[in-house]
Amino acid sequence: MADINVSASRTSLPRFEEAEALGPQDAEFVRDLVAVLAKHGNLNRFGLCLLHDHFPIAADEVLVETNDPQARTLHAGVEKANSTGHSKASQWRFVPHADLEADATAEGDLYRVIQLCTPLDLCPKRAHERGAD
Numbered sequence: 001m002a003d004i005n006v007s008a009s010r011t012s013l014p015r016f017e018e019a020e021a022l023g024p025q026d027a028e029f030v031r032d033l034v035a036v037l038a039k040h041g042n043l044n045r046f047g048l049c050l051l052h053d054h055f056p057i058a059a060d061e062v063l064v065e066t067n068d069p070q071a072r073t074l075h076a077g078v079e080k081a082n083s084t085g086h087s088k089a090s091q092w093r094f095v096p097h098a099d100l101e102a103d104a105t106a107e108g109d110l111y112r113v114i115q116l117c118t119p120l121d122l123c124p125k126r127a128h129e130r131g132a133d
Contacts, residue, residue, distance in 0.1 A: 013051050061080055061081055062078070062114065063077070063115040064078070064084055064115070065086075081113075090115050092111040095111060
């Protein structure tokens with residue numbers, strides 16, 4: 001299981017319909033971000049996602065993603081963070097400085113896992129298809 005660092009207090013996000021997409025006004029920000037990613041050798045490792053909510057997720061829950069490469073589909077659902085069988089974080093949310101604990105210094109306190117994904121062959125929801133129970 002992943003070491004999931006979920007926040008007890010989540011700052012609400014806009015609904016997808018209300019979230020402002022990346023646009024021309026963000027060109028300088030994107031250039032700066034690309035430069036930082038390139039400096040650290042992470043251009044092909046990290047990108048951007050639009051933070052938004054489709055539905056509420058409690059502080060002790062995490063969004064999980066499964067996929068079916070044959071059908072070329074992705075599926076997302078919510079599971080309890082402390083009991084999910086999914087193991088690899090795939091999306092993180094930065095923690096605003098105001099939300100950090102006064103004595104928090106560990107790197108994990110700078111971000112929270114918001115989505116997990118498991119490689120297809122390890123996906124618990126597909127174990128029955130491999131003949132395992």
